[in-house]
Amino acid sequence: MSGWFPLVRAWVAQGPYSGVVDLAATADPALALVPGQRFRLAMTVTPSGGAHRTYGYLLGEDLGGAVVLEELQHLRRLPNGRYAAFAPQTRAITADCVVRVRDDAPDGSVVMPRVVVGLMIAQGDKLVPSAGIEDRGFHVRRRVVPGRPLLLAPGGHVTLPGSTADGLRLSAVSPARRGRLSCAPDGSLTYQAPASYQGYDRFTCTYEDPAGHTHPSEVVIHIGDLGMSPGALNVFHG
Numbered sequence: 001m002s003g004w005f006p007l008v009r010a011w012v013a014q015g016p017y018s019g020v021v022d023l024a025a026t027a028d029p030a031l032a033l034v035p036g037q038r039f040r041l042a043m044t045v046t047p048s049g050g051a052h053r054t055y056g057y058l059l060g061e062d063l064g065g066a067v068v069l070e071e072l073q074h075l076r077r078l079p080n081g082r083y084a085a086f087a088p089q090t091r092a093i094t095a096d097c098v099v100r101v102r103d104d105a106p107d108g109s110v111v112m113p114r115v116v117v118g119l120m121i122a123q124g125d126k127l128v129p130s131a132g133i134e135d136r137g138f139h140v141r142r143r144v145v146p147g148r149p150l151l152l153a154p155g156g157h158v159t160l161p162g163s164t165a166d167g168l169r170l171s172a173v174s175p176a177r178r179g180r181l182s183c184a185p186d187g188s189l190t191y192q193a194p195a196s197y198q199g200y201d202r203f204t205c206t207y208e209d210p211a212g213h214t215h216p217s218e219v220v221i222h223i224g225d226l227g228m229s230p231g232a233l234n235v236f237h238g
Helices: none
Strands: 005-014 017-025 038-048 053-058 067-073 083-088 093-101 114-120 148-152 157-160 169-173 180-183 189-192 199-208 214-223
Touching: 005 114, 017 053, 017 114, 038 053, 038 083, 038 114, 083 093, 148 157
Parallel strands: 148 214
Antiparallel strands: 005 017, 017 038, 038 093, 053 083, 053 114, 067 093, 157 189, 169 199, 180 189, 199 214
């Protein structure tokens, strides 16, 4: 399937009967998932030999709590949390769904799909299953807006743009501990350092992406002479 990335294959055989399950996704497992992202997941069940039914199972309990499966097509959620599809005799089938990454998915969450394939040789027979197989999975990375260090003279000021280079929009800002903040109609933000203070100040900018997800970024300002603050590097002089 063009545009799909293979994740895992499982197979089972019993005498002349065999079955294979292939799981693929439209998201590249080499890239991190981000909260709010959606992609498709497809499970293909391919029987051989003419068993009554060949079942494919996606083990929902192993997906973790970072994602939700929606828009199930030819895929049934079982009471035990697994997702199942079956192919009759020698006819292959493909079941699919939409995977949605939760908005509150913790950074570093792992999504590792595991599948099982099973044979029901004749109607009513006990299932002959494979082991649970996993291969390629995903990890979640919340979008990070790097913090910004600034250096100002007492009473100085600096203006920050209302958006980032990659299209995030400044949507909120916390109060500064020492200085004064003001927002312009174009969305830009101006910080005014106190005239009689030397030391550190800080505040947090919150940026919003086109999907409405928020991303915090801390701004740290050193006010006054930097010479007495070893280790303070890469600052912007306002």
